[in-house]
Amino acid sequence: MSPILGIWASQNYVRVSPSYDSIATTTVGGGGTSTVTFSSIPGTYKHLQLRYTAQSTRGSISADNVLMQLNGAGSGYSRHFVWGDGANPASGATTSATHLWLGTIASTATANIFGVGIVDILDYANTNKNKTTRSLFGEDLNGTPASSNGLLGMWSGLYPSTTAVTSISLTCQSASFAQYTQFALYGIK
Amino acid sequence: MPAGSTYSTVATTTLGSNVASYAFTSIPGTYTDLVLVCNFVKSASNSMGFTINNDTSALYSYTTLYNLNTNGTTVSSNRGSNDTTGYFLSYGAHSTTDPNIYIANFQNYSNTTTFKTVIGKGGDPSRSVGTDVTLYRSTSAISRIDINTRGIGTITAGSTFTLYGILAA
Numbered sequence: 001m002s003p004i005l006g007i008w009a010s011q012n013y014v015r016v017s018p019s020y021d022s023i024a025t026t027t028v029g030g031g032g033t034s035t036v037t038f039s040s041i042p043g044t045y046k047h048l049q050l051r052y053t054a055q056s057t058r059g060s061i062s063a064d065n066v067l068m069q070l071n072g073a074g075s076g077y078s079r080h081f082v083w084g085d086g087a088n089p090a091s092g093a094t095t096s097a098t099h100l101w102l103g104t105i106a107s108t109a110t111a112n113i114f115g116v117g118i119v120d121i122l123d124y125a126n127t128n129k130n131k132t133t134r135s136l137f138g139e140d141l142n143g144t145p146a147s148s149n150g151l152l153g154m155w156s157g158l159y160p161s162t163t164a165v166t167s168i169s170l171t172c173q174s175a176s177f178a179q180y181t182q183f184a185l186y187g188i189k
Numbered sequence: 190m191p192a193g194s195t196y197s198t199v200a201t202t203t204l205g206s207n208v209a210s211y212a213f214t215s216i217p218g219t220y221t222d223l224v225l226v227c228n229f230v231k232s233a234s235n236s237m238g239f240t241i242n243n244d245t246s247a248l249y250s251y252t253t254l255y256n257l258n259t260n261g262t263t264v265s266s267n268r269g270s271n272d273t274t275g276y277f278l279s280y281g282a283h284s285t286t287d288p289n290i291y292i293a294n295f296q297n298y299s300n301t302t303t304f305k306t307v308i309g310k311g312g313d314p315s316r317s318v319g320t321d322v323t324l325y326r327s328t329s330a331i332s333r334i335d336i337n338t339r340g341i342g343t344i345t346a347g348s349t350f351t352l353y354g355i356l357a358a
């Protein structure tokens with residue numbers, strides 16, 4: 001290619017900015033951890049997506065729940081769910097809660113089994129809207145133990161604040177996050 | 190030269206003929222998650238399935254939550270254990286103008302420490318909508334995904350399947 005054509009090509013190359021960026025990722029090390037926090041979240045995206053594979057250290061029971069707080073707020077959340085355990089679909093709601101719920105995960109009681117979830121927080125930086133979250137979650141245990149078939153479903157949540165989300169804190173309801181648990185936060189433009 | 194992308198197309202196909210299964214092979218292990226996006230028609234009204242790494246041993250189990258009713262009045266949840274294939278919810282056969290849709294997420298697919306949990310959601314135009322989760326009890330990294338009809342009918346020519354890779358920081 002002649003230098004002139006090369007220059008022309010470089011000037012006319014369409015530089016497309018990525019729309020889906022990785023903001024931060026946390027992988028839990030040996031010994032586990034009680035809390036995973038994403039802080040100083042930039043307000044330059046349109047939406048956030050949190051993707052996780054997680055396991056609880058709750059050794060006696062094969063399930064635990066992933067909880068979330070935004071901006072450190074410890075009250076005022078409301079949440080709704082629909083889920084199925086392989087036999088009985090169910091739904092419910094809670095208001096004036098201390099946490100949002102993201103989903104149920106497996107525990108170290110069932111080795112190597114991790115629950116997964118995908119959480120969307122739309123318009124997270126908008127200071128004219130309260131924040132609504134939606135999660136899709138699931139874990140299957142192959143019917144072991146027989147009383148714990150697994151669970152999957154969806155949660156929606158309301159964080160009744162127009163403040164932009166700058167931090168996300170994640171905890172287990174009953175224990176800690178086990179080693180190899182991973183939370184990955186993405187920004188969508 | 191553009192910067193590396195977080196959300197990339199790994200492979201895509203539009204079927205040129207009716208097939209009983211379609212495979213994504215030689216999947217690179219360089220991403221964090223895989224997302225499989227399906228838009229398809231099939232010859233029979235039944236759920237779809239998938240296998241990982243061409244493994245057809247009884248290492249799959251699943252839980253489902255769905256509505257399967259033309260008037261939308263019934264919600265159900267089912268499960269299966271020790272199966273030889275994973276589970277994709279999509280009951281309708283349908284026409285090329287009314288395809289089934291399905292999106293499956295294979296999270297942390299390339300790690301060699303944990304079993305693999307796959308979560309998906311889908312539906313068809315007239316009968317079903319829902320979500321499902323499959324456990325594949327192997328710590329092997331995923332390098333191949335076969336989409337199948339669970340032995341009933343075929344996937345129709347013109348159906349599209351696209352595999353995306355998501356790369357975490």
